[in-house]
Amino acid sequence: MSFGQGGPFDGPGGSGTPNWDALAEESEAASRRKRWMLIGGGALAALAVAGIVTAAVVNSGGSPDGNPTARPTSSGEVTEPDDKPSFPDVSVPPPPNPRDYITDPKKDKAPLTPSTLFPDKTMVVGEHTYPRTNTATTNDCTSASQGPLGSLLSHNGCRKLLRATYSKGGVSVTVGVALFDSPAKATRVLQQLKDGSNIAPLAGGGVPSTFCQATRCRTLTNATGRYAYFTIAGYNNGKATETSETKAQQIGRDGAAYAFTRITQRGKDQAAKVAEQQAKEAREKAKQQS
Template identity: 70%
Template sequence: MSFGHGGPFDGPGGTGSTPDWEALAEESEAGAKRKRWLLIGGGALATVVVAGIVAAAVVSSNSGGSDAKPTAHGSASGSAIEPDAPHPSFSDVSVPPPPNPRDYISDPKKDKAPFTPATLFPDKKMVIGDHTYPRAATAASKDCTEAAQGALGSLLKHSGCTSLLRATYAKDGVAVTVGVAAFDSPAAAAHVKDKAPNNLAPLAGGDVGGSFCRGTACRMTTNATGRYAYFTISGYLDGKRTTGASAPVIQIGRDGESYAFARIIQRGKYQAAKAAQEQATHS
């Protein structure tokens, strides 16, 4: 068989030629590189897609489901979400503060309650802690010098004493007379406290005879609170001299002083409570 000048590699209708093996090799290599880049690009894209799916799954599992745990910050603003709870309501009306009892024992314009033995010493017994003493006598003196001895009378008069009340209590052979003097100001009462020579006159009556603290040594005290000065004189009923070792006399004297102070304070509390009640009635 004869093929003439052609050969098995002739093109259709053309003359035959030798294939360009180098160009074919380069074309083949370029195609292989493109395939590899496609594979690499596709793998990277797949990685991104898979990572996105995993992240979405994590977010989904954290944001819902029966096993999700509540956090302290449940709102976009960062504040915790709490269920509605009832809140106390308050009146818009302002309530004035309660009156101060000390104001009523310091200011004669407010201190209007009757100042008498019945109001200041109303009980038949003086009770201080575990100690109880029956009341023997009471007295009121507009002239304060009548209820004082020696220099105390002059001091009370010149300091503006308007009234002096006394009450005597006795038990087991000892007694105490308590005296409370009223003034127009706390300054006057304090002046008497600082200058008083402790000469309150003892008050006899009932089971307390004339021998009580007359012509003998007795225990005496002076003090003041608000516009009131208060005094005590305590001793033996039989006139025996009081000494530093006279424990019963010292005790009844201390109790008498505590009682006088308590009664003055109670006077202020009574008037303050009455004023508060009147405020509430008119508000």
């Protein structure tokens, strides 16, 4: 009686010879199962590590590459990082208004002399140039004026009257600038001033004493800030000015424009000095904060 073939090894009653082909197939199958288990286990471990790293990044508010990131809030909104850079306060006050320094006596503190108000040896207005011939200053404003102007200057509290004369081509102009405590007083003098009343002409330096003496000359008046300014212009030889003539008219207009420019420049110079000091203080403050 014969028996059918059993497993890899015959049981009791078998022939006792191993089936080598069956053993080889079973060994190969076992090896494949082991490799898949190792690969699967490694993948699960990698996923677990990645989850731990991600949780650490979220909790710490950082990112895997070390750069700061935004942090989510409990409401789901994103907030900026807390470690924003801070900079020192270097703000500078607005620049001063130059007009304040020719209007307010508390600010208008720069020296007021002929050399500061009329510093140039030549008056330049546009294309016209006129050499300066003489300057003068007085605290007695009536002594440097003609007619009713002296009384108006005195009654309105004139503090100082400065004059400068410029001459060219046989005509001259004396420019006068009067200082008051307020713009209102300077304006009041102009409102009350009558024709024929003006500052006294200033001779010297080549301008003869006959300049605008006992003859008709051109006059102009105006005011800016707490300063009133005046001009008297005419011929050096004593010739009276006529309605149709232009030489004395031109130098008189240029003298008035120059007076306005010099008063305005006084305000600009003082404002610039204050602005420079403010900028210096701001830089020192920023240096201390840095």
